[in-house]
Amino acid sequence: MSGSFMGDGFTARGRGGSGQGWPTTGIWEAMDQLRGMFEQKVTTPRMGRGDVRTAVLALLAEKPMHGYQIIREIEERSNGAWKPSPGSVYPTLQLLTDEGLISAQESDGRKTYSLTAEGRAVVEADAEKAAPWETPGAARESARTGALPKAGFDLAQAVAQVGRTGTPEQVKQAVDVLDEARRKLFSILAQD
Incomplete structure (x- = not known):
């Protein structure tokens, strides 16, 4: 995976040679998917003539x-x-x-x-x-092109940083935070 924030990944080498590398199989696929969702070129919608x-x-x-x-x-x-x-x-x-x-x-x-x-x-x-x-649709388009994609991309960068430099306990805490955030996001969609 390319990207300036990825460094050496979650391997032992990327974590200072401590020998406590992260399993890379699933995490990189998830990061690729998340990054792909939020790193797409976001352009300001062109408004109509007039x-x-x-x-x-x-x-x-x-x-x-x-x-x-x-x-x-x-x-x-x-x-x-x-x-x-x-x-x-x-x-x-x-x-x-x-x-x-x-x-x-x-x-x-x-x-x-x-x-x-x-x-x-x-x-x-x-x-x-x-x-x-x-x-009609301006609010939905605003959410797609405004703060939400940026927040998702910023989150992906933070996850990568914790994975690269965090201790096993910090990684566990980060996973708990992400699980809770995922549940809260889905609960937003479940609201009337």
């Missing part, structure tokens, strides 16, 4: 913001599943300004954008539409 525009208008309907605030707010509301780039937000802000839907006020070297009366009318006309971060 979603940046819709998101910007929805946020500015709540309060005036500057560009970086808009980016952060979209990322936060989508639970990390969508973080638009400055290269998509700032041109959208300029376009909305050109269309007369928003205006910009400069203060302390930073532009703060707010809706114009025409912009409010557009937002009110589209009030029945959900914000892009509220679309």
